[in-house]
Amino acid sequence: MEYILRITKTFRVPVIAIQRMVTSVYSHVCARIHFLNYPHRSEVGGHDYENTQDFLYLPTIHSAKHHWLPENISLGVVVGVLTLGLFAVLKFVVEISLLVFVSMSVTLFYVVFLVFKILVVIRGKSYEFIDFTDEKIAAILDDELPMYTVFIPLLHEAEVIPQIIKGMTSIDYPRDKIEFLITLEQHDIETRQAIEEVGPPNNFRIITLPDIKPKSKPKALNVAFREARGEFFVIYDAEIIPDKDQLKKAYLAFKDNPNIACLQTRLDHYNANQNLITMLFNGEFSFHYDYFLPGLQKLGYPIPLSGHSTHFRKLVMKEIGAWDPYNVTEDCDVGIRLYRQGYETGILNSLSQEEATSSLAGWIPQRTRWMKGFIQTSLVHLRHPFRCKNELGGWENFFAFLLIVPGTVVLNLLNIVSWALLATWFLTETNIIQKLYPAPVLYMAVLTYIVGMSVFAFLNIFALYKRGRYELVKFNLLTPIYWMLLAIATVRAVVQIVTNPHTWEKTKHGSHLKT
Amino acid sequence: MKFLTKHINKVIILSAVLLSIFALIIVLVSDTANANGDSIARLNLSRRVVDGTSPGFSQIGYVWLPASSFLMLPTIWIDWAYYSGMSGILVSMISYVMAAYFVYRVGESLGGRKLGVIAFLFFALNPNILYMQATPLSEIFYIAMLVGAIHYLLLWARLQKEKELVLSGIFFTLSSLSRYDGWILSLAAVGTIVIYLLLRRVRWSEIEATAILFSLLAFFGPVLWLLWNYTIFNDPFYFARGEYSAKFQQLSLLESNLLPSLHDLTNTFAHISVTSILVDGSMLVILGTLGAFYALWRGVYHREFRHFIVGILGLQIIYYVINLFLGNGVIFVPQLYPHYMHNIRYGITFVPFFALMSALILVRTRLKLLAPLILLLVILEYGIMFSTNNIITLNESLRGFAGASVHESRKDAGEWLESNYTEGQIFVDTFDNDSVVFYSHIPLNQWIMVSDPDLYGKALEDPSRVVDWVVIRDGDSLDERFLGGEWLKNSFNCRYVKDDIRVYQIKDDSSDDNTGLCADGLVKNNSHAEPRASL
Incomplete structure (x- = not known):
């Protein structure tokens, strides 16, 4: 034992010396290279809640306002060089070809993603949603309830206005303690008229947005945020019908869990049976909200939040700089930002019914926006990868973030290549692919791909079955087709991130009312 | 209770x-x-x-x-x-x-x-x-x-x-x-x-x-x-x-x-x-x-x-x-x-x-x-x-058909190989010959079998360029391919024969020509029609 201690002590000195040397070199490099410095110069002044130019309260380093900052480029170069280096080493040591290297990397990615998702789902089973009995909710005194703000960002939603007003007014919360802030663009005359026609109660307030760019939902929220009086607030999109007692449940959850900054709810579609797209959409959501999100919660991984039916503490939101008006999935970004600043989230056992996009013309742009937002969020949070790793709580959480956000985009893109290869092989029975790849790599790739695809399709189906949506089960056998559409949307997102990064492709609601 | x-x-x-x-x-x-x-x-x-x-x-x-x-x-x-x-x-x-x-x-x-x-x-x-x-x-x-x-x-x-x-x-x-x-x-x-x-x-x-x-x-x-x-x-x-x-x-x-x-x-x-x-x-x-x-x-x-x-x-x-x-x-x-x-x-x-x-x-x-x-x-x-x-x-x-008694000859051949094998690749049709491989205790990477189609194909073309040993059992695919061993005579010596199994080793200058050892096997090969050989 003594010997071991002596050895340890002997080696401790050089190890510490090396550590100090590396740290010193690193800090010198950081001091001289501007973009490695953090905090970033834009962070010096903190959040700017006086900014009415574009309502960006965050420092630009935490925003998607500019995508290609030196930090992003440097990261790209480093990753590229490391990858090439690894390839060079492998080529030198085991004489591996570029094609084999790429296919092995892709297979490895699929395996890691598959294992990760399965682990998340397994853990998700034991997650307990935050819930309260009817008696406990009924026992809340009106006096003890705090002020609650409901944000309703609208754009060309005249058709669903009666549904919104009806849904909102039926929420079980004292009228004098709830305010509804509807944001409208100046030019959106028809929605304004529709609201006036219905004549909502006086706790509904319309906030007209200044005619400045970016024209996005998070900018609308940031404008409304300054006006909000509530201690807590929630965002409801145009088509949402929440459970009547959702706000009271959220209040109790916030009260009982002071560490929780944000609460999500479970989502479902009221038009799930409308057509094939809504059926497949519902399968995806059932899995996401019943298994995947609870799994992430249980494991304590960063959560990409939902865009609506999400409840926040206003103070916390102010502390983290509210939303990024330039990020087209501001929800995902906020989720990661909350986590980086040490806040927790939870899932409330309360259902919010929403409308599933029911046409390809609506679905593709919606998914394009989601994937574009995932790319933006990745770019923003990976500007200082080590800082991100530290703030997320270590390597495990960092890798989880990599798989959840950029990993989803990469998976969708790789799927296209995999499908193309698989289809070519199966349809043409050609030996070209077999000749290109060594047999073991090919078999493993095919097996992983098919097993992975089957497992994820099965999980969607299982989630539907568990929800009692039996009539949708058979249609969800077509889930792989749905993923092909997702891949198309992701390609569009990649193109848009270059050509049209901040454009918000609005999802049209109300199609179910016509049917 | x-x-x-x-x-x-x-x-x-x-x-x-x-x-x-x-x-x-x-x-x-x-x-x-x-x-x-x-x-x-x-x-x-x-x-x-x-x-x-x-x-x-x-x-x-x-x-x-x-x-x-x-x-x-x-x-x-x-x-x-x-x-x-x-x-x-x-x-x-x-x-x-x-x-x-x-x-x-x-x-x-x-x-x-x-x-x-x-x-x-x-x-x-x-x-x-x-x-x-x-x-x-x-x-x-x-x-x-x-x-x-x-x-x-x-x-x-x-x-x-x-x-x-x-x-x-x-x-x-x-x-x-x-x-x-x-x-x-x-x-x-x-x-x-x-x-x-x-x-x-x-x-x-x-x-x-x-x-x-x-x-x-x-x-x-x-x-x-x-x-x-x-x-x-x-x-x-x-x-x-x-x-x-x-x-x-x-x-x-x-x-x-x-x-x-x-x-x-x-x-x-x-x-x-x-x-x-x-x-x-x-x-x-x-x-x-x-x-x-x-x-x-x-x-x-x-x-x-x-x-x-x-x-x-x-x-x-x-x-x-x-x-x-x-x-x-x-x-x-x-x-x-x-x-x-x-x-x-x-x-x-x-x-x-x-x-x-x-x-x-x-x-x-x-x-x-x-x-x-x-x-x-x-x-x-x-x-x-x-x-x-x-x-x-x-x-x-x-x-039974796949029983130990039937496989006795394979086992014996495997054990003979264990004692006499020196180096080089061994060519075998593993179908029903697994016992030879198993009992020889020779690593599987020394065996050329149908599970490696490329090498197997090359060995079938010309075994002398690929392998040093060939194991043949009456009626197996190598037996048929090499005409009961006749084909191997120029390049290989027959080193072992017992019952239905023969083992050939590639010739080198110093080795004796033992081709005659397998003559009995050749005769057997031409006349075999036992049903169990095909099982």
Whole structure:
């Protein structure tokens, strides 16, 4: 034992010396290279809640306002060089070809993603949603309830206005303690008229947005945020019908869990049976909200939040700089930002019914926006990868973030290549692919791909079955087709991130009312 | 007694573990664990994944289903575990304990704890089951998965929870990845689920969704297998119609008029009955048959659907009846023409059904008055099987078509190679020659086999440029290719000949010309027409 201690002590000195040397070199490099410095110069002044130019309260380093900052480029170069280096080493040591290297990397990615998702789902089973009995909710005194703000960002939603007003007014919360802030663009005359026609109660307030760019939902929220009086607030999109007692449940959850900054709810579609797209959409959501999100919660991984039916503490939101008006999935970004600043989230056992996009013309742009937002969020949070790793709580959480956000985009893109290869092989029975790849790599790739695809399709189906949506089960056998559409949307997102990064492709609601 | 009742599950598992170890010791002492040629072939199949000229999962094969080979992988790379067969035996032993436990649980679901315990005893004490669980063969694993699937299906029918349905589906798919019988039984399970839900007047959408959910799991294994075959051979059914498929082998038997049960129902039933009696014991077969009729009566007249679910196990027998009748499978018993022993071990897949049905009739009818006596008689019959060396699966392993006696010459050749091999690649057609490879103790990466098609093809073209050794058995593909060794004369010396095996070594300047050693073999090759050579 003594010997071991002596050895340890002997080696401790050089190890510490090396550590100090590396740290010193690193800090010198950081001091001289501007973009490695953090905090970033834009962070010096903190959040700017006086900014009415574009309502960006965050420092630009935490925003998607500019995508290609030196930090992003440097990261790209480093990753590229490391990858090439690894390839060079492998080529030198085991004489591996570029094609084999790429296919092995892709297979490895699929395996890691598959294992990760399965682990998340397994853990998700034991997650307990935050819930309260009817008696406990009924026992809340009106006096003890705090002020609650409901944000309703609208754009060309005249058709669903009666549904919104009806849904909102039926929420079980004292009228004098709830305010509804509807944001409208100046030019959106028809929605304004529709609201006036219905004549909502006086706790509904319309906030007209200044005619400045970016024209996005998070900018609308940031404008409304300054006006909000509530201690807590929630965002409801145009088509949402929440459970009547959702706000009271959220209040109790916030009260009982002071560490929780944000609460999500479970989502479902009221038009799930409308057509094939809504059926497949519902399968995806059932899995996401019943298994995947609870799994992430249980494991304590960063959560990409939902865009609506999400409840926040206003103070916390102010502390983290509210939303990024330039990020087209501001929800995902906020989720990661909350986590980086040490806040927790939870899932409330309360259902919010929403409308599933029911046409390809609506679905593709919606998914394009989601994937574009995932790319933006990745770019923003990976500007200082080590800082991100530290703030997320270590390597495990960092890798989880990599798989959840950029990993989803990469998976969708790789799927296209995999499908193309698989289809070519199966349809043409050609030996070209077999000749290109060594047999073991090919078999493993095919097996992983098919097993992975089957497992994820099965999980969607299982989630539907568990929800009692039996009539949708058979249609969800077509889930792989749905993923092909997702891949198309992701390609569009990649193109848009270059050509049209901040454009918000609005999802049209109300199609179910016509049917 | 109270303690036993309270901890019955643990007692059952512990008893199974002890029985398993006890049987293993006997089998190891008698050195019969690897007696069956198929045991060695299975070990080699798994070993090739980690050792060979082209190791990897592609070596897992395409005719024999892969589950047991996969399960051997964690230990197959250890020489001791491979050569002793323990890699496969461990899988079989764990499977035996699982199977015994599941038989108990199914019995318990069928008619209570007493029924479960009796079924467990009938199953776990069966000498054929005990022998097979001490071998690397895959039948016990299949039984464990199948009975496990039935257990969870019964639980699902009682509790209506998705978890049990999912588990049942997974067990069915695992059974389907170990034996093709599982495919048909999975199909029967889907039918049973649909009928069960129809009888409960569940709305159609739920029935449909349940059937889909279950099928996705239960047929996942078979679908993967079809894709695997397609991936390698561009034919999803290559396992069924390829050159090493059962059907292909049956053709040679047909040519030799050795398929007596083909399109002959009486003969088919005779074969199945004799197989059942030989493996399961006459008492169990009689009681089990009565029990099956009783279960049918309970199911139909008393609407006790659980009897139908357990009845899925009985379809195993019908599966073999159809298989034998159509000529897709073959079982030879010594009592019937052609008086050989072959595939009798398949009869152990009937044991869980007969054990459960026998226990059912003993516990649920007036026979319960005689239950202790009958139980004693069944165990006595097992004892007689054991004491008179009448354990048919063991006898088949020793003297059957794939048995040790037939493989003696391969074993001898392997042992000769172990002593005389110096260096270089060895060329062999592994089909039915696995024992040569196994007993030589030469690493698999020194063997050029059909599992490495590139090298194999090159060696077939001109062996002298690729290999230093060639092993030929009368009637194998190398024997045919090299015209009984004639083709090798210029480049190779015949170094070993015994019975039907010859070993050639490449000539070098110093070596003697021993070609004449194999002259007898050449003559034999031209005249061989023994049917068993093709098995």
